[in-house]
Amino acid sequence: MSIYHVGILVGSLRKASFNKKIAQFILEQEESKFGYRLIDISELPLYNQDFDDEGNPPASYTRFRQELASLDAVLFITAEYNRSVPAVLKNAIDVGSRPYGKNKWDGKPAAILSSSTGVYGGFGANHHLRQSLVFVNLLTMQQPEAYLGDITTCIGTDGTVESQKTKDFLRSFKNAFEQWAERIIHTKGQD
Amino acid sequence: MSIYHVGILVGSLRKASFNKKIAQFILEQEESKFGYRLIDISELPLYNQDFDDEGNPPASYTRFRQELASLDAVLFITAEYNRSVPAVLKNAIDVGSRPYGKNKWDGKPAAILSSSTGVYGGFGANHHLRQSLVFVNLLTMQQPEAYLGDITTCIGTDGTVESQKTKDFLRSFKNAFEQWAERIIHTKGQD
Amino acid sequence: MSIYHVGILVGSLRKASFNKKIAQFILEQEESKFGYRLIDISELPLYNQDFDDEGNPPASYTRFRQELASLDAVLFITAEYNRSVPAVLKNAIDVGSRPYGKNKWDGKPAAILSSSTGVYGGFGANHHLRQSLVFVNLLTMQQPEAYLGDITTCIGTDGTVESQKTKDFLRSFKNAFEQWAERIIHTKGQD
Amino acid sequence: MSIYHVGILVGSLRKASFNKKIAQFILEQEESKFGYRLIDISELPLYNQDFDDEGNPPASYTRFRQELASLDAVLFITAEYNRSVPAVLKNAIDVGSRPYGKNKWDGKPAAILSSSTGVYGGFGANHHLRQSLVFVNLLTMQQPEAYLGDITTCIGTDGTVESQKTKDFLRSFKNAFEQWAERIIHTKGQD
Numbered sequence: 001m002s003i004y005h006v007g008i009l010v011g012s013l014r015k016a017s018f019n020k021k022i023a024q025f026i027l028e029q030e031e032s033k034f035g036y037r038l039i040d041i042s043e044l045p046l047y048n049q050d051f052d053d054e055g056n057p058p059a060s061y062t063r064f065r066q067e068l069a070s071l072d073a074v075l076f077i078t079a080e081y082n083r084s085v086p087a088v089l090k091n092a093i094d095v096g097s098r099p100y101g102k103n104k105w106d107g108k109p110a111a112i113l114s115s116s117t118g119v120y121g122g123f124g125a126n127h128h129l130r131q132s133l134v135f136v137n138l139l140t141m142q143q144p145e146a147y148l149g150d151i152t153t154c155i156g157t158d159g160t161v162e163s164q165k166t167k168d169f170l171r172s173f174k175n176a177f178e179q180w181a182e183r184i185i186h187t188k189g190q191d
Numbered sequence: 192m193s194i195y196h197v198g199i200l201v202g203s204l205r206k207a208s209f210n211k212k213i214a215q216f217i218l219e220q221e222e223s224k225f226g227y228r229l230i231d232i233s234e235l236p237l238y239n240q241d242f243d244d245e246g247n248p249p250a251s252y253t254r255f256r257q258e259l260a261s262l263d264a265v266l267f268i269t270a271e272y273n274r275s276v277p278a279v280l281k282n283a284i285d286v287g288s289r290p291y292g293k294n295k296w297d298g299k300p301a302a303i304l305s306s307s308t309g310v311y312g313g314f315g316a317n318h319h320l321r322q323s324l325v326f327v328n329l330l331t332m333q334q335p336e337a338y339l340g341d342i343t344t345c346i347g348t349d350g351t352v353e354s355q356k357t358k359d360f361l362r363s364f365k366n367a368f369e370q371w372a373e374r375i376i377h378t379k380g381q382d
Numbered sequence: 383m384s385i386y387h388v389g390i391l392v393g394s395l396r397k398a399s400f401n402k403k404i405a406q407f408i409l410e411q412e413e414s415k416f417g418y419r420l421i422d423i424s425e426l427p428l429y430n431q432d433f434d435d436e437g438n439p440p441a442s443y444t445r446f447r448q449e450l451a452s453l454d455a456v457l458f459i460t461a462e463y464n465r466s467v468p469a470v471l472k473n474a475i476d477v478g479s480r481p482y483g484k485n486k487w488d489g490k491p492a493a494i495l496s497s498s499t500g501v502y503g504g505f506g507a508n509h510h511l512r513q514s515l516v517f518v519n520l521l522t523m524q525q526p527e528a529y530l531g532d533i534t535t536c537i538g539t540d541g542t543v544e545s546q547k548t549k550d551f552l553r554s555f556k557n558a559f560e561q562w563a564e565r566i567i568h569t570k571g572q573d
Numbered sequence: 574m575s576i577y578h579v580g581i582l583v584g585s586l587r588k589a590s591f592n593k594k595i596a597q598f599i600l601e602q603e604e605s606k607f608g609y610r611l612i613d614i615s616e617l618p619l620y621n622q623d624f625d626d627e628g629n630p631p632a633s634y635t636r637f638r639q640e641l642a643s644l645d646a647v648l649f650i651t652a653e654y655n656r657s658v659p660a661v662l663k664n665a666i667d668v669g670s671r672p673y674g675k676n677k678w679d680g681k682p683a684a685i686l687s688s689s690t691g692v693y694g695g696f697g698a699n700h701h702l703r704q705s706l707v708f709v710n711l712l713t714m715q716q717p718e719a720y721l722g723d724i725t726t727c728i729g730t731d732g733t734v735e736s737q738k739t740k741d742f743l744r745s746f747k748n749a750f751e752q753w754a755e756r757i758i759h760t761k762g763q764d
């Protein structure tokens with residue numbers, strides 16, 4: 001039985017998204033102290049501060065914020081659009097950080113995996129996301145960085161992660177993330 | 192009568208948005224060779240590649256892309272959320288850049304003005320946006336950079352730009368942008 | 383008596399550097415579990431991999447690397463040059479990260495304070511430095527961010543930090559850094 | 574006979590630097606309206622504002638600044654160190670931008686080619702450099718971006734660019750840069 005709850009946020013809405021398949025691989029790993037679940041960010045309207053100022057946020061905002069509050073850690077698995085973070089994921093960051101003074105990300109451990117069909121592995125999205133995570137105080141793992149390039153070659157025709165090298169990398173990344181998350185969680189009272 | 196059509200995209204959805212007020216100031220300047228109009232980006236659903244792959248994009252995408260095609264230049268006026276570009280603006284960049292091979296931004300002159308209620312003037316949003324503009328090949332003015340900090344102090348109680356210093360800066364920024372845009376437009380056949 | 387050794391690296395070579403004065407303020411605080419000392423980076427020749435490949439690095443490289451090895455944590459106090467990290471500090475990062483496989487920064491806690499005479503407080507230098515620290519695996523504090531703008535107004539004619547607001551900020555920043563550093567140091571065996 | 578003078582600045586000091594070999598390839602192309610030459614940046618001491626404030630800059634600074642003044646355009650060919658710009662190149666940017674008010678880069682056309690032995694092609698260095706070029710007002714080509722990954726496989730045992738794909742890319746990049754540079758140079762009086 002899992003002790004720690006990790007939310008996975010996927011930065012791509014495409015049904016057959018490669019990033020969703022990577023998320024699926026993480027979800028299917030043997031259970032450990034860390035239990036993973038997908039957090040749906042597809043239905044969040046574009047952030048508008050009026051929603052919060054008028055005290056009448058969309059129901060999807062409220063559900064999402066409650067879900068974030070219940071998490072111990074956050075894992076981002078994201079595509080890159082135009083050398084930066086896809087709007088769907090940036091929107092989730094913005095919604096979760098508000099209303100002012102009620103930032104739901106604050107102090108949780110996090111990690112980022114970016115991918116692309118090209119060779120650069122979403123480097124631009126990865127580091128732009130890191131800059132936002134500084135502000136919302138998600139304590140992001142530094143190493144290993146995770147840029148999965150040529151992602152189409154890692155996924156088989158059945159839609160699962162096929163390449164052994166990719167499987168090994170994902171498992172070691174997950175393992176490193178859990179060690180990082182434990183360090184942060186265990187010392188939480190100390191800041 | 193204006194010869195060149197400039198679209199203004201505002202990176203904030205708030206009704207009383209400071210950035211909308213700055214845009215309004217630009218719109219109200221005496222007409223020149225450059226005619227400005229607001230491009231509505233509030234109704235674009237979060238970008239999902241399936242829309243394009245299935246050949247059935249939302250009507251708002253089609254209208255927006257047609258509108259972009261008619262522009263000679265683009266002016267971004269944006270807030271900063273969490274040290275980066277608000278999702279509403281990143282989404283517009285993404286929608287306008289697609290479907291693959293039909294990037295509507297390609298080769299147009301552009302400029303960025305960022306603002307914030309704090310002192311840093313949206314520096315993070317400004318430069319993250321610049322990185323995306325490299326990829327979509329919007330030819331972005333380098334100088335003057337435009338970071339408007341403490342934006343609340345520049346706007347009067349009637350909702351218009353009040354500070355003379357800000358008015359002067361906005362006019363000189365607009366002027367520099369138009370000179371940059373002319374250089375790009377006049378040499379367009381040459382690349 | 384201090385238990386933890388913190389090295390301060392200053393990103394400015396000017397004799398009357400404001401950043402040196404901020405460093406001096408940190409050095410003069412009452413001793414705690416954390417003992418601070420300045421690390422001289424002014425004499426390091428521009429990094430050239432040949433030095434290491436030929437097994438004959440400058441004596442200043444060797445001394446600097448030994449000094450880094452003895453540190454428990456690192457504090458960067460830096461100016462911004464041309465919207466990024468001053469070469470003197472980037473050079474120190476590069477020298478300390480090499481030769482390949484002997485990265486001296488690896489796993490240590492770190493924090494960044496940037497400053498500028500203008501209002502933006504070295505935002506560009508701060509976040510560019512963060513990107514390098516991801517790679518060398520310095521575990522960098524996220525919050526509070528520290529951008530000191532208008533730095534000339536914070537320093538008195540005698541060259542010491544004068545503004546009470548700045549003093550208070552520096553003390554609370556130092557305090558937050560020490561709490562962060564303790565969390566990292568105490569859980570070091572756990573990764 | 575060349576009409577336009579382009580300076581190439583290489584961001585690596587290693588004798589057998591891959592980036593120097595790419596620069597060499599550019600230098601060996603058939604002469605056109607654009608004549609290229611290497612600008613030596615290896616001897617510039619780390620930038621210290623005191624040099625300029627005291628009116629006594631190193632001779633290497635003065636020579637370098639004079640050389641920049643004679644250029645019509647600038648081409649950067651750079652390695653990436655620790656996800657950012659090598660200190661040697663950042664230093665050259667800083668020296669060329671000073672003393673205050675005498676920025677030698679101002680208004681010239683520029684382009685960036687980054688490379689790495691890994692697959693990411695110096696993406697981090699490329700975009701960090703772009704941010705500095707905004708400030709010094711080098712008018713940087715947006716497309717094509719040039720990230721040369723796996724650079725070791727592009728260079729032959731004789732130290733010249735060997736891969737036909739790389740040669741073709743470098744020629745088309747050079748061609749695009751020259752078209753961009755002409756657009757900027759021809760409209761120079763117009764801003």
